[in-house]
Amino acid sequence: MMPGRTWNRVLLLALFVMFSLNTWLVRILVTVSDSDGSGDSDSKSLVKQRDTLLDTVHVLQAKCKGDFFNVDQQQVNSPTNEKAENTDVCLQQVHVDSKDAIILGHQRNTKGFLTIGIPTVKREKKLYIQETLNSLIEHSTSQDRKDVVIVVFAADFNNDYNDHIKDLVVSNFKEYVNEGFIQVVKAPESFYPPLENLKQNFGDELERVIWRSKQVVDYAYLFSYSIDVAQYYIQLEDDVIATPNYVQSIREYIDLNQNEQWVCLEFSELGFIGKLFRSSMLQRLSQFVMFFFEEQPIDYLFKYFNLLHAQQKSFLRAPSIFQHIGTISSLRDKEQVAQDRFFETKRRAHGDSNNPPARVFSNMTPFSMYLPNLAYSNQPGYFWGKAPISAGDYLLIAFNQPVRLKRVLVDTGSDAHPQDILQAGVLEVSRKILPSSPTKGTPVCTDYEKLGKFTEKGQIDVDDLEKTLGYDVVCLRITMIRSQVQWLVVQEIAVWTAW
Numbered sequence: 001m002m003p004g005r006t007w008n009r010v011l012l013l014a015l016f017v018m019f020s021l022n023t024w025l026v027r028i029l030v031t032v033s034d035s036d037g038s039g040d041s042d043s044k045s046l047v048k049q050r051d052t053l054l055d056t057v058h059v060l061q062a063k064c065k066g067d068f069f070n071v072d073q074q075q076v077n078s079p080t081n082e083k084a085e086n087t088d089v090c091l092q093q094v095h096v097d098s099k100d101a102i103i104l105g106h107q108r109n110t111k112g113f114l115t116i117g118i119p120t121v122k123r124e125k126k127l128y129i130q131e132t133l134n135s136l137i138e139h140s141t142s143q144d145r146k147d148v149v150i151v152v153f154a155a156d157f158n159n160d161y162n163d164h165i166k167d168l169v170v171s172n173f174k175e176y177v178n179e180g181f182i183q184v185v186k187a188p189e190s191f192y193p194p195l196e197n198l199k200q201n202f203g204d205e206l207e208r209v210i211w212r213s214k215q216v217v218d219y220a221y222l223f224s225y226s227i228d229v230a231q232y233y234i235q236l237e238d239d240v241i242a243t244p245n246y247v248q249s250i251r252e253y254i255d256l257n258q259n260e261q262w263v264c265l266e267f268s269e270l271g272f273i274g275k276l277f278r279s280s281m282l283q284r285l286s287q288f289v290m291f292f293f294e295e296q297p298i299d300y301l302f303k304y305f306n307l308l309h310a311q312q313k314s315f316l317r318a319p320s321i322f323q324h325i326g327t328i329s330s331l332r333d334k335e336q337v338a339q340d341r342f343f344e345t346k347r348r349a350h351g352d353s354n355n356p357p358a359r360v361f362s363n364m365t366p367f368s369m370y371l372p373n374l375a376y377s378n379q380p381g382y383f384w385g386k387a388p389i390s391a392g393d394y395l396l397i398a399f400n401q402p403v404r405l406k407r408v409l410v411d412t413g414s415d416a417h418p419q420d421i422l423q424a425g426v427l428e429v430s431r432k433i434l435p436s437s438p439t440k441g442t443p444v445c446t447d448y449e450k451l452g453k454f455t456e457k458g459q460i461d462v463d464d465l466e467k468t469l470g471y472d473v474v475c476l477r478i479t480m481i482r483s484q485v486q487w488l489v490v491q492e493i494a495v496w497t498a499w
Contacts, residue, residue, distance in 0.1 A: 094286040096187075096224040103154070104166050105183035112230040113147040114250065115279065117222040119215075120152060120238035122161040128239035128326050129165065133173060133182070135241040144247040145181045149229050152184045152238075155218045162186055187221045198294045209294070216293040216301065219272070223286035227279055234267065234276040239326025243343070243380055246321045250276065253317045253369065263309045264302060266316040268340050272298045274322040281309075318342040318368035319381045342368075344380040350409060353494035357400040361442040364393050364488065375490040382414065383490040388483065395478040395490060398433070398443045402472035405429070405465040407496040408451065410478060412458035413489050420489040421458025424482035427451045430475040445475035466498035 098107065116136065120129050129152070136150060152169065154162035166184050169177060176182045198209045219235070226233050234250070243249070246267075253265060254276075263281065268274030277285060288308075289301050296304075323343040348355075355376060362372040362385065370384035372395055383395065413421035430445035449469075451462045476495070 094220050094224045094283070094290055096191075096221060098225055098228075101185040101187065101225055103162075103184050103186045104169060105177045106180055107183070107229070108149065108180045111228065112149055113232065114149070114247065115226040115230040115233045116148065116150045116236055117219075117226055117233060118150065118152050118236050118238055119155045119218045119222060120165055121156040121218075122158055123326075126326070130168060130172060131325065132236070132238055132240050133169075136246075137173070137176060137181075139242045139244045140247050145176070145179065147230075148247060149180065150176075150182045151222065151226060151229065152182065153218065153222050153225075154184055154186045155221075157189065185225055187218075191221060192217050193293065212297045213294045216289050216298050219298055220286040220290045220293070223282040223289075227282045229279070231279055232276055233279050233282055234274065235272055236322060237273055237324070237326070239324060240268075240273060240322050241325055243319070243321045243323075243345075245379065249317070249321050249369075256369075257315055260315065261310060262315050263306045263311040264315070266314060268320045268322045268324075269316060269318075269342060270324050270338055270340050272302060273324060273340075274320065275302060316342075316368065318370060319344040319374075344382070348378055348492050348494060349411070350492065350494040353407075353409070353496050355493075355495050356403050356497055358397045359400070359443075360395070360397050362393075362395040363442075364389060364395070367487070372490075376493045376495075382492070383488075384417075384420070385488040385490075387485050387487050389480055389486075389488055390483045391480055393480045395493075396442065396445070397476040397493065397495075398445070399474055399476070402431070402474050403495075404472050404498040405469060405476075405495065406498040407461070407463045407465060407494075408476065409461040409492070409494040410454070410459065411491045411494075412454070414491050417487070417489050420487045422454050422478070422480070422488055422490070423458065423484045423486065425454045425478055425480050427454070427460050427462065428477045428479060429469070429473040430477070431471050431473050433474050443475065445477070448475075448477065 118129070118132065133150070133152075137145075140148065152165065154165045156162055169182060169184055173182055177184075192214065195210050195214055198206070198213055204212075222235075223233070232250075232254070250267065253267070257265065263277065265276040266274060267276060285302075285305055288305050289298065292301055320340045320342040323340050323345075324338050355378075358376065360373040360376050362383070364385035366372065367384040367386050370381060372383045373379075374381040375383040375395070376397060385393075408427065410422075410427060413419070428448040428450050430448045432446050434444045434446060436444070451465070452460055454460045476493075478490070478493075
């Protein structure tokens, strides 16, 4: 980690860069808006962010003013030196005593793979935390739970609510608490800075400013507590559900981006839900958001943090693996219906098909993690290939063992993307894989026989194959016979075998 003084130099420089970037973006957006009459709300939003960011730079300059960067260590440690006071404000690290923080559960002796941080505060009419924990448990394996820790942060200033959360977890999840899979922590009120006389940026009412400022501090506490718990940290809320095999999905997306320069991977498009960081970055992230807790919401701050560390683009996994389910906000009298567009719950429509074990390949480029196997497996989601799609492109299913087919159905397009169908294609089978085929790559099958052409609606359904084919097949292939500029959704590949 960089020394404190170097880190603050970087903070100041980066914030000036981000201010310049925001200004440039606003100019572009305003120019476009003037030319076509659109985008007023977007430009106003960017202007607000720009102005608030400039104010934020001034805040940091005020906290670290004068000869701060030239102050020697003796001055820093001096309790009476005025410059040392400013330096302490700038260099202070957010510290959490983990032993004092835990009010339920225990820390494991070894560092795991993933920490899931969940702050929870009282809502007026609804409590979602039990549903969230049930979902995380139901959709993880026993092996996953040995390498993952859920940290529930009872973050309300009302101790009765915090005690209720502790009792709820004991009553419903005691087994997982004993295993070290679930912990409940609490922060002393002394951890929080004064939540009064706060800046009312973005025209927010004071109550909202207090709510979102406290929320930022809640996150900072969770970050600091979680530094040594696991290798990675992911942020959730107390009104979120997960998709099946979410831990494996996280592992796979980390592996996929191992050669990328990333600070944050995103597993939901919404706000700060599903944002993953390396735990080695948590102390710095905690310090960063504490600097600006009253300046901007966490949704903005984490993006600036990413830019500060040279992450130039968003790494958003789609399909999303977390969905927001809450409608009653922890902010009084606020209701919200925010749904992740990329969260998939739909499984195969033809549940009576048996889809024998197979590997799935395609030479088409998938959108994010809408991979070819999703069209064939029972996992939520589908294959989504990006345009352009050329004649000769394919999606290949190589069965682990030769199978006698009875029926094959392929459905393309979806309710959300009805135009993304296979416009012209054929379904083929092969009984032979060349011995020279690679063991790990795409197998080479020969002597294909055509089963039929896709309809104008992008569908095909062939039956009675056990009578018409009369042999076992090893490969099933969908082949494009004409190029198309439209993306391609393969919603489902359903296979029935004769025995």
